Amino acid sequence: MSASVSQRIANDRAVVGYELVFEGAHADSVRKQLDRAARRLHRGLKNLPDVQDQTTGLSLQRLEHTDPKTHAAVFTGWRWTQSGQVWSRSVAEVPQLIQALDAAGARPRGIEMRLSTQARAKTLDTLDKKAVKAFLHRASGIAAAMGAAGYRVKRLSINNHCGEPGPRPLIRMAALSRPSVSAGDTTVRVCASGVVLIR
Structure with a gap:
Protein backbone atom coordinates (compact mmCIF):
# COMPACT_ATOMS: atom_id res chain seq x y z
CA MET A 1 0.00 0.00 0.00
CA ASP A 12 15.15 30.08 -5.47
CA ARG A 13 18.44 29.52 -7.27
CA ALA A 14 19.77 30.38 -10.71
CA VAL A 15 22.76 28.53 -12.17
CA VAL A 16 24.58 30.13 -15.10
CA GLY A 17 27.01 27.91 -17.00
CA TYR A 18 30.00 29.46 -18.78
CA GLU A 19 33.24 28.76 -20.61
CA LEU A 20 36.51 30.68 -20.77
CA VAL A 21 38.31 29.83 -24.02
CA PHE A 22 41.70 31.15 -25.15
CA GLU A 23 43.94 30.10 -28.03
CA GLY A 24 47.54 30.83 -28.96
CA ALA A 25 50.83 29.47 -30.17
CA HIS A 26 52.32 28.83 -26.73
CA ALA A 27 50.44 26.84 -24.08
CA ASP A 28 52.02 28.73 -21.15
CA SER A 29 51.09 32.19 -22.42
CA VAL A 30 47.55 31.05 -23.25
CA ARG A 31 47.18 29.62 -19.75
CA LYS A 32 48.22 32.99 -18.29
CA GLN A 33 45.50 34.69 -20.35
CA LEU A 34 43.00 32.19 -18.97
CA ASP A 35 44.13 32.80 -15.39
CA ARG A 36 43.85 36.58 -15.80
CA ALA A 37 40.33 36.22 -17.17
CA ALA A 38 39.35 33.97 -14.26
CA ARG A 39 40.62 36.57 -11.79
CA ARG A 40 38.62 39.30 -13.56
CA LEU A 41 35.52 37.15 -13.27
CA HIS A 42 36.05 36.58 -9.54
CA ARG A 43 36.50 40.31 -8.97
CA GLY A 44 33.31 41.05 -10.91
CA LEU A 45 31.31 38.57 -8.84
CA LYS A 46 32.52 39.91 -5.48
CA ASN A 47 30.07 42.81 -5.69
CA LEU A 48 27.08 40.46 -5.95
CA PRO A 49 25.74 39.01 -2.67
CA ASP A 50 25.10 35.26 -2.25
CA VAL A 51 26.94 34.30 -5.44
CA GLN A 52 29.24 31.30 -5.75
CA ASP A 53 31.57 30.40 -8.62
CA GLN A 54 32.54 26.78 -9.24
CA THR A 55 35.03 25.48 -11.82
CA THR A 56 33.69 22.27 -13.36
CA GLY A 57 36.37 21.52 -15.95
CA LEU A 58 39.78 22.52 -17.35
CA SER A 59 41.23 21.18 -20.59
CA LEU A 60 44.11 21.76 -22.99
CA GLN A 61 43.66 20.94 -26.68
CA ARG A 62 46.29 20.77 -29.41
CA LEU A 63 45.11 22.67 -32.52
CA GLU A 64 45.91 21.35 -35.97
CA HIS A 65 44.80 21.73 -39.57
CA THR A 66 45.30 19.52 -42.58
CA ASP A 67 47.69 20.75 -45.27
CA PRO A 68 45.74 20.70 -48.57
CA LYS A 69 48.80 19.62 -50.56
CA THR A 70 50.46 17.04 -48.34
CA HIS A 71 47.34 16.10 -46.33
CA ALA A 72 49.56 16.11 -43.26
CA ALA A 73 48.49 17.49 -39.88
CA VAL A 74 50.05 20.88 -39.22
CA PHE A 75 50.31 22.20 -35.65
CA THR A 76 48.76 25.68 -35.24
CA GLY A 77 48.61 26.25 -31.48
CA TRP A 78 46.88 25.43 -28.24
CA ARG A 79 43.43 25.98 -26.79
CA TRP A 80 42.78 26.24 -23.05
CA THR A 81 39.16 25.86 -21.93
CA GLN A 82 37.82 26.39 -18.42
CA SER A 83 34.16 25.59 -17.79
CA GLY A 84 32.26 26.58 -14.69
CA GLN A 85 29.00 27.53 -13.04
CA VAL A 86 27.90 30.64 -11.20
CA TRP A 87 25.22 30.10 -8.54
CA SER A 88 22.93 32.87 -7.39
CA ARG A 89 20.06 32.89 -4.90
CA SER A 90 18.42 35.77 -6.74
CA VAL A 91 16.96 35.43 -10.23
CA ALA A 92 17.05 39.24 -10.44
CA GLU A 93 20.87 39.07 -10.38
CA VAL A 94 21.09 37.01 -13.58
CA PRO A 95 21.64 40.02 -15.91
CA GLN A 96 24.46 41.22 -13.61
CA LEU A 97 26.00 37.75 -13.67
CA ILE A 98 25.95 37.82 -17.47
CA GLN A 99 27.62 41.24 -17.45
CA ALA A 100 30.39 39.93 -15.18
CA LEU A 101 30.92 36.96 -17.50
CA ASP A 102 31.04 39.22 -20.57
CA ALA A 103 33.56 41.52 -18.89
CA ALA A 104 35.85 38.56 -18.23
CA GLY A 105 35.53 37.30 -21.79
CA ALA A 106 33.51 34.23 -20.80
CA ARG A 107 30.88 32.57 -22.96
CA PRO A 108 27.56 32.05 -21.14
CA ARG A 109 26.20 28.57 -21.85
CA GLY A 110 22.69 28.88 -20.43
CA ILE A 111 20.66 29.28 -17.26
CA GLU A 112 19.06 26.62 -15.13
CA MET A 113 16.54 27.40 -12.41
CA ARG A 114 16.72 25.12 -9.38
CA LEU A 115 15.44 24.64 -5.88
CA SER A 116 18.18 25.14 -3.29
Whole structure:
Protein backbone atom coordinates (compact mmCIF):
# COMPACT_ATOMS: atom_id res chain seq x y z
CA MET A 1 0.00 0.00 0.00
CA SER A 2 1.21 3.52 -0.67
CA ALA A 3 0.26 7.17 -0.31
CA SER A 4 1.90 10.30 -1.68
CA VAL A 5 1.86 14.04 -1.03
CA SER A 6 3.41 16.85 -3.02
CA GLN A 7 4.04 20.58 -2.94
CA ARG A 8 5.08 23.11 -5.57
CA ILE A 9 7.91 25.39 -4.43
CA ALA A 10 9.22 28.44 -6.26
CA ASN A 11 12.78 27.93 -7.48
CA ASP A 12 15.15 30.08 -5.47
CA ARG A 13 18.44 29.52 -7.27
CA ALA A 14 19.77 30.38 -10.71
CA VAL A 15 22.76 28.53 -12.17
CA VAL A 16 24.58 30.13 -15.10
CA GLY A 17 27.01 27.91 -17.00
CA TYR A 18 30.00 29.46 -18.78
CA GLU A 19 33.24 28.76 -20.61
CA LEU A 20 36.51 30.68 -20.77
CA VAL A 21 38.31 29.83 -24.02
CA PHE A 22 41.70 31.15 -25.15
CA GLU A 23 43.94 30.10 -28.03
CA GLY A 24 47.54 30.83 -28.96
CA ALA A 25 50.83 29.47 -30.17
CA HIS A 26 52.32 28.83 -26.73
CA ALA A 27 50.44 26.84 -24.08
CA ASP A 28 52.02 28.73 -21.15
CA SER A 29 51.09 32.19 -22.42
CA VAL A 30 47.55 31.05 -23.25
CA ARG A 31 47.18 29.62 -19.75
CA LYS A 32 48.22 32.99 -18.29
CA GLN A 33 45.50 34.69 -20.35
CA LEU A 34 43.00 32.19 -18.97
CA ASP A 35 44.13 32.80 -15.39
CA ARG A 36 43.85 36.58 -15.80
CA ALA A 37 40.33 36.22 -17.17
CA ALA A 38 39.35 33.97 -14.26
CA ARG A 39 40.62 36.57 -11.79
CA ARG A 40 38.62 39.30 -13.56
CA LEU A 41 35.52 37.15 -13.27
CA HIS A 42 36.05 36.58 -9.54
CA ARG A 43 36.50 40.31 -8.97
CA GLY A 44 33.31 41.05 -10.91
CA LEU A 45 31.31 38.57 -8.84
CA LYS A 46 32.52 39.91 -5.48
CA ASN A 47 30.07 42.81 -5.69
CA LEU A 48 27.08 40.46 -5.95
CA PRO A 49 25.74 39.01 -2.67
CA ASP A 50 25.10 35.26 -2.25
CA VAL A 51 26.94 34.30 -5.44
CA GLN A 52 29.24 31.30 -5.75
CA ASP A 53 31.57 30.40 -8.62
CA GLN A 54 32.54 26.78 -9.24
CA THR A 55 35.03 25.48 -11.82
CA THR A 56 33.69 22.27 -13.36
CA GLY A 57 36.37 21.52 -15.95
CA LEU A 58 39.78 22.52 -17.35
CA SER A 59 41.23 21.18 -20.59
CA LEU A 60 44.11 21.76 -22.99
CA GLN A 61 43.66 20.94 -26.68
CA ARG A 62 46.29 20.77 -29.41
CA LEU A 63 45.11 22.67 -32.52
CA GLU A 64 45.91 21.35 -35.97
CA HIS A 65 44.80 21.73 -39.57
CA THR A 66 45.30 19.52 -42.58
CA ASP A 67 47.69 20.75 -45.27
CA PRO A 68 45.74 20.70 -48.57
CA LYS A 69 48.80 19.62 -50.56
CA THR A 70 50.46 17.04 -48.34
CA HIS A 71 47.34 16.10 -46.33
CA ALA A 72 49.56 16.11 -43.26
CA ALA A 73 48.49 17.49 -39.88
CA VAL A 74 50.05 20.88 -39.22
CA PHE A 75 50.31 22.20 -35.65
CA THR A 76 48.76 25.68 -35.24
CA GLY A 77 48.61 26.25 -31.48
CA TRP A 78 46.88 25.43 -28.24
CA ARG A 79 43.43 25.98 -26.79
CA TRP A 80 42.78 26.24 -23.05
CA THR A 81 39.16 25.86 -21.93
CA GLN A 82 37.82 26.39 -18.42
CA SER A 83 34.16 25.59 -17.79
CA GLY A 84 32.26 26.58 -14.69
CA GLN A 85 29.00 27.53 -13.04
CA VAL A 86 27.90 30.64 -11.20
CA TRP A 87 25.22 30.10 -8.54
CA SER A 88 22.93 32.87 -7.39
CA ARG A 89 20.06 32.89 -4.90
CA SER A 90 18.42 35.77 -6.74
CA VAL A 91 16.96 35.43 -10.23
CA ALA A 92 17.05 39.24 -10.44
CA GLU A 93 20.87 39.07 -10.38
CA VAL A 94 21.09 37.01 -13.58
CA PRO A 95 21.64 40.02 -15.91
CA GLN A 96 24.46 41.22 -13.61
CA LEU A 97 26.00 37.75 -13.67
CA ILE A 98 25.95 37.82 -17.47
CA GLN A 99 27.62 41.24 -17.45
CA ALA A 100 30.39 39.93 -15.18
CA LEU A 101 30.92 36.96 -17.50
CA ASP A 102 31.04 39.22 -20.57
CA ALA A 103 33.56 41.52 -18.89
CA ALA A 104 35.85 38.56 -18.23
CA GLY A 105 35.53 37.30 -21.79
CA ALA A 106 33.51 34.23 -20.80
CA ARG A 107 30.88 32.57 -22.96
CA PRO A 108 27.56 32.05 -21.14
CA ARG A 109 26.20 28.57 -21.85
CA GLY A 110 22.69 28.88 -20.43
CA ILE A 111 20.66 29.28 -17.26
CA GLU A 112 19.06 26.62 -15.13
CA MET A 113 16.54 27.40 -12.41
CA ARG A 114 16.72 25.12 -9.38
CA LEU A 115 15.44 24.64 -5.88
CA SER A 116 18.18 25.14 -3.29
CA THR A 117 19.22 22.30 -1.00
CA GLN A 118 18.04 24.24 2.05
CA ALA A 119 14.57 24.92 0.62
CA ARG A 120 14.19 21.30 -0.51
CA ALA A 121 15.24 19.94 2.90
CA LYS A 122 12.76 22.19 4.70
CA THR A 123 9.95 21.11 2.36
CA LEU A 124 10.81 17.43 2.69
CA ASP A 125 10.73 17.65 6.47
CA THR A 126 7.10 18.80 6.28
CA LEU A 127 6.09 16.39 3.50
CA ASP A 128 7.57 13.35 5.26
CA LYS A 129 5.17 13.86 8.15
CA LYS A 130 2.23 14.48 5.82
CA ALA A 131 3.04 11.34 3.82
CA VAL A 132 3.00 9.17 6.95
CA LYS A 133 -0.33 10.67 8.01
CA ALA A 134 -1.74 10.06 4.52
CA PHE A 135 -0.54 6.46 4.63
CA LEU A 136 -2.14 5.83 8.03
CA HIS A 137 -5.35 7.55 6.94
CA ARG A 138 -5.57 5.29 3.91
CA ALA A 139 -4.86 2.19 6.00
CA SER A 140 -7.60 3.21 8.42
CA GLY A 141 -10.05 3.72 5.54
CA ILE A 142 -9.29 0.32 4.05
CA ALA A 143 -9.72 -1.39 7.42
CA ALA A 144 -13.05 0.37 7.94
CA ALA A 145 -14.25 -0.58 4.46
CA MET A 146 -13.46 -4.22 5.20
CA GLY A 147 -15.29 -4.08 8.53
CA ALA A 148 -12.11 -4.92 10.41
CA ALA A 149 -11.47 -3.96 14.00
CA GLY A 150 -8.23 -2.22 13.10
CA TYR A 151 -4.87 -2.60 11.43
CA ARG A 152 -1.17 -2.91 12.21
CA VAL A 153 1.68 -1.45 10.17
CA LYS A 154 4.21 -4.19 9.49
CA ARG A 155 6.57 -2.17 7.33
CA LEU A 156 6.77 1.50 6.30
CA SER A 157 9.28 3.35 4.13
CA ILE A 158 9.60 6.91 2.87
CA ASN A 159 10.76 7.81 -0.65
CA ASN A 160 11.74 11.44 -1.25
CA HIS A 161 12.28 11.07 -5.01
CA CYS A 162 9.12 9.36 -6.23
CA GLY A 163 7.93 10.65 -9.58
CA GLU A 164 9.82 13.95 -9.42
CA PRO A 165 10.40 15.71 -12.74
CA GLY A 166 13.95 16.25 -13.95
CA PRO A 167 15.83 19.57 -13.69
CA ARG A 168 14.33 22.49 -15.56
CA PRO A 169 15.94 22.74 -19.02
CA LEU A 170 18.49 25.45 -19.65
CA ILE A 171 17.03 28.75 -20.77
CA ARG A 172 18.49 30.11 -24.00
CA MET A 173 20.59 33.20 -23.53
CA ALA A 174 18.28 35.13 -25.89
CA ALA A 175 15.61 34.93 -23.21
CA LEU A 176 17.60 37.43 -21.14
CA SER A 177 16.53 40.20 -23.49
CA ARG A 178 13.00 39.89 -22.16
CA PRO A 179 11.86 42.30 -19.39
CA SER A 180 11.91 39.48 -16.82
CA VAL A 181 12.96 35.86 -16.50
CA SER A 182 10.66 33.59 -14.53
CA ALA A 183 12.29 31.21 -12.08
CA GLY A 184 9.40 28.75 -12.33
CA ASP A 185 8.83 26.16 -9.65
CA THR A 186 9.71 22.62 -8.63
CA THR A 187 7.28 19.96 -7.48
CA VAL A 188 8.58 18.07 -4.46
CA ARG A 189 6.84 14.74 -3.90
CA VAL A 190 7.13 12.24 -1.04
CA CYS A 191 5.74 8.70 -1.09
CA ALA A 192 5.05 6.50 1.89
CA SER A 193 4.72 2.78 1.14
CA GLY A 194 4.59 -0.34 3.21
CA VAL A 195 2.69 -3.41 4.38
CA VAL A 196 -0.38 -3.21 6.60
CA LEU A 197 -1.98 -6.16 8.36
CA ILE A 198 -5.75 -5.85 8.67
CA ARG A 199 -7.08 -7.32 11.95
